[in-house]
Amino acid sequence: MCTGIVETAEVSGSGKGPRGWFKLEQVNVSYDHPVDAGLEHALNIDFVNQKEGPGARVAVELSPESARNLVKAILITLSQAAPAIEESSTSSTDTQAKQAKRQ
Amino acid sequence: MHPYTTDMYEGMLAETIMLPGHNGEIINAYYARPLGPGPFPGVVLIHHMPGWDELYREFTRKFAHHGYLAISPNIYFRFGHGSPDDMSAKVRGSGGVPDVSVVGDIDASARFLKSLPLSNGRVGVFGTCSGGRQVFLVACKTKSFDAAVNCWGGNVVQPKEKLTPAQPVSPIDYTKDLSCPLLGLFGEDDKNPTPESVRQLEEELKKYGKNYEFHMYPGAGHGFFYYPSVVYRPEAAVDGWKRMFTFFEKYLGTPGRGR
Numbered sequence: 001m002c003t004g005i006v007e008t009a010e011v012s013g014s015g016k017g018p019r020g021w022f023k024l025e026q027v028n029v030s031y032d033h034p035v036d037a038g039l040e041h042a043l044n045i046d047f048v049n050q051k052e053g054p055g056a057r058v059a060v061e062l063s064p065e066s067a068r069n070l071v072k073a074i075l076i077t078l079s080q081a082a083p084a085i086e087e088s089s090t091s092s093t094d095t096q097a098k099q100a101k102r103q
Numbered sequence: 104m105h106p107y108t109t110d111m112y113e114g115m116l117a118e119t120i121m122l123p124g125h126n127g128e129i130i131n132a133y134y135a136r137p138l139g140p141g142p143f144p145g146v147v148l149i150h151h152m153p154g155w156d157e158l159y160r161e162f163t164r165k166f167a168h169h170g171y172l173a174i175s176p177n178i179y180f181r182f183g184h185g186s187p188d189d190m191s192a193k194v195r196g197s198g199g200v201p202d203v204s205v206v207g208d209i210d211a212s213a214r215f216l217k218s219l220p221l222s223n224g225r226v227g228v229f230g231t232c233s234g235g236r237q238v239f240l241v242a243c244k245t246k247s248f249d250a251a252v253n254c255w256g257g258n259v260v261q262p263k264e265k266l267t268p269a270q271p272v273s274p275i276d277y278t279k280d281l282s283c284p285l286l287g288l289f290g291e292d293d294k295n296p297t298p299e300s301v302r303q304l305e306e307e308l309k310k311y312g313k314n315y316e317f318h319m320y321p322g323a324g325h326g327f328f329y330y331p332s333v334v335y336r337p338e339a340a341v342d343g344w345k346r347m348f349t350f351f352e353k354y355l356g357t358p359g360r361g362r
Binding site: 002003004006008026028030032033035038039040044046048050053054055057059 | 152153182183184185186188189190191192193195196199232233236256257258265294295324325326333334
């Protein structure tokens with residue numbers, strides 16, 4: 001099956017590829033043929049930075065069940081970290097406000 | 104097909120070349136041919152969605168081994184260069200390769216083969232997966248081919264909601280323009296193309312009185328020629344290759360080591 005099922009999203013952060021760490025700008029999520037996983041189809045996730053060329057890529061090929069487990073793990077982690085994330089976001093807003101005031 | 108005997112000399116040349124593709128833009132291609140003066144029939148291979156990879160180099164050499172001038176153009180050339188899987192990921196994340204450049208590159212590859220003094224003047228086209236869809240597309244949009252082999256091409260029947268700027272028209276809509284005999288190899292367990300969409304295509308081919316031959320393999324899904332993968336189905340693959348070489352010989356003339 002060539003599904004053509006692809007979703008893309010902007011992301012910020014860093015990824016470690018074959019040439020070391022690089023800045024991430026986009027994630028492509030697809031359900032299609034894997035290159036390496038022993039599956040007919042896989043949930044493929046590619047973290048990329050197109051400006052740095054096709055090799056700036058962190059790739060995973062997961063079974064659908066593994067992908068769901070990953071989503072759950074991310075959501076649980078984010079929910080546990082919610083107070084810290086809120087605090088960090090508030091303090092970042094405060095810093096920005098102070099900087100704006102100084103200017 | 105020439106039966107091989109152990110006293111025969113055999114040789115092949117295989118290399119990367121550059122040639123003018125769509126709009127005359129230079130692209131690269133993998134080209135393999137038997138040694139000898141020919142004349143030889145030709146085959147253009149359209150690589151699959153996973154990229155211009157080792158498997159397609161092997162397929163290209165397989166055709167040369169069977170007595171064809173064979174060329175596999177890099178239809179992802181305009182997206183840049185990297186490992187085949189990185190390039191495939193880039194093309195996938197960029198909305199896919201545009202149909203218009205694929206048709207141009209494949210048509211130009213057919214012209215290249217026909218221009219060679221080794222050519223017998225006849226050229227076929229072969230492709231798997233997304234390449235199977237593109238085989239159908241080029242066989243309808245050009246008159247450059249004498250035979251076409253579509254292996255499990257998905258989205259030949261492309262629903263409206265799956266049309267994109269790169270793939271703006273469902274290939275089945277071009278069926279009336281199909282310009283050469285078509286062989287189709289499909290797996291019963293495939294989800295795209297499903298047996299139902301293969302049947303729909305067959306109805307359309309019948310409607311326009313086209314010359315076609317379809318084979319549906321039980322116990323096989325998508326990509327049953329791909330021996331490095333779990334999708335490989337040896338019985339279907341062996342039969343499929345045999346049918347394909349018989350089909351090409353019928354419409355492209357006798358392959359071999361020169362006549």
